[in-house]
Amino acid sequence: xxxxxxxxxxxxxxxxxxxxxxxxxxxxxxxxxxxxxxxxxxxxxxxxxxxxxxxxxxxxxxxxxxxxxxxxxxxxxxxxxxxxxxxxxxxxxxxxxxxxxxxxxxxxxxxxxxxxxxxxxxxxxxxxxxxxxxxxxxxxxxxxxxxxxxxxxxxxxxxxxxxxxxxxxxxxxxxxxxxxxxxxxxxxxxxxxxxxxxxxxxxxxxxxxxxxxxxxxxxxxxxxxxxxxxxxxxxxxxxxxxxxxxxxxxxxxxxxxxxxxxxxxxxxxx
Numbered sequence: 001x002x003x004x005x006x007x008x009x010x011x012x013x014x015x016x017x018x019x020x021x022x023x024x025x026x027x028x029x030x031x032x033x034x035x036x037x038x039x040x041x042x043x044x045x046x047x048x049x050x051x052x053x054x055x056x057x058x059x060x061x062x063x064x065x066x067x068x069x070x071x072x073x074x075x076x077x078x079x080x081x082x083x084x085x086x087x088x089x090x091x092x093x094x095x096x097x098x099x100x101x102x103x104x105x106x107x108x109x110x111x112x113x114x115x116x117x118x119x120x121x122x123x124x125x126x127x128x129x130x131x132x133x134x135x136x137x138x139x140x141x142x143x144x145x146x147x148x149x150x151x152x153x154x155x156x157x158x159x160x161x162x163x164x165x166x167x168x169x170x171x172x173x174x175x176x177x178x179x180x181x182x183x184x185x186x187x188x189x190x191x192x193x194x195x196x197x198x199x200x201x202x203x204x205x206x207x208x209x210x211x212x213x214x215x216x217x218x219x220x221x222x223x224x225x226x227x228x229x230x231x232x233x234x235x236x237x238x239x240x241x242x243x244x245x246x247x248x249x250x251x252x253x254x255x256x257x258x259x260x261x262x263x264x265x266x267x268x269x270x
Contacts, residue, residue: 002098002235005242007038008224015046015072015083016260020252021244023075023259025092026164026171035093036242037231039224045084046070047188050077050162052270058190069188073266074173078162081175082185087210087223089114090173098235099170103163108149109235110172114159115151117230121223123213125151125158156208176227177209178218 007025018040025036047059047069055061055071058080064071069082091110093099099106111127118125128150151159161174210218228239244252259265 002035002095002237003240004035004037004231004235004237006228006239007036007242007244009038009040012041012043014043015048015070016256017252018042018088019048019072019074019260020256022090022092022171022173023255024248024252025090026075026169029092029094030166030169033094033096035091035095035098035237037228037239038090038092039220039227040088040090041086041220042070042083042088044068044070045082045184045188046072048081048083049073049266050079051075051164052077053080054270055267056190060188060190063187067187071266072260073268074162076162076164076171076173078160080189081160082181082188083175084181084184085177085179087176087178087220087227088173089176089227090171092169092171094167094169096168099168103165103170104149106165106170107161107163107172110161111149111151111159113231113234114174114176114227115230116234117227118151118153118158120226120229120233121210121214121218123153125153128152128157153208153213157206158208158210158213176223177207178220178223179211180207180209182207 021038021040025038028034029036045068047064049055049058049072051074053073055073059071061071063069099109108127115125115127150157150161159174159176161172163170163172165171210223232238
């Protein structure tokens with residue numbers, strides 16, 4: 001049985017640190033074959049930009065500054081995500097025996113593992129088909145509609161994910177809302193996306209959360225327990241706990257300071 005490294009963060013963390021840890025794990029699997037699964041939270045509501053997005057087009061910067069909303073830029077693609085009261089997962093791997101070198105196929109495999117975790121919670125998830133062209137080309141937030149191969153429940157997106165890869169090595173991370181706040185998402189979204197931030201083109205809510213789908217409140221630890229079981233069952237793997245060493249934390253700090261906490265990186269013009 002394959003052994004994956006498992007990192008479950010014990011408490012919420014700043015956005016720049018979270019993004020730096022994910023990139024650090026990506027560099028580890030670039031250097032040596034292996035797989036890391038990480039689950040984490042955010043210390044305050046934080047908007048994350050996709051790698052190629054221009055901040056002024058997709059985020060209301062004045063609203064974020066006035067209300068203490070954090071802003072980070074991911075190393076992965078995709079659209080604006082508001083991280084708040086959620087489970088965030090990350091998979092970094094270079095295991096060609098499990099994952100192929102195509103982005104879509106590895107993305108689908110991870111989606112199926114996440115779906116298994118949701119099934120263990122008692123939910124009935126599905127995988128979305130092709131997204132409307134307006135969503136693909138537009139600036140509406142990630143959770144406005146399910147994108148292709150993303151996970152939905154009753155037609156509403158419940159997990160939004162993004163990936164980057166170099167050869168066999170890749171990083172995929174994504175957002176799983178425990179609760180949702182359509183109003184805050186609409187306020188954080190930039191002027192071009194505000195009207196579409198919380199609803200689909202048909203006027204229906206485009207997203208759901210674990211608590212809404214389950215019909216009861218849930219928490220980070222309970223959700224992570226089931227998601228871990230889903231990954232283990234789907235991929236046939238066991239987990240070995242992983243903790244960042246002092247040397248690892250120095251490397252993460254360097255990544256955070258040089259990139260994810262940098263104004264030049266976050267607000268660059270792609």
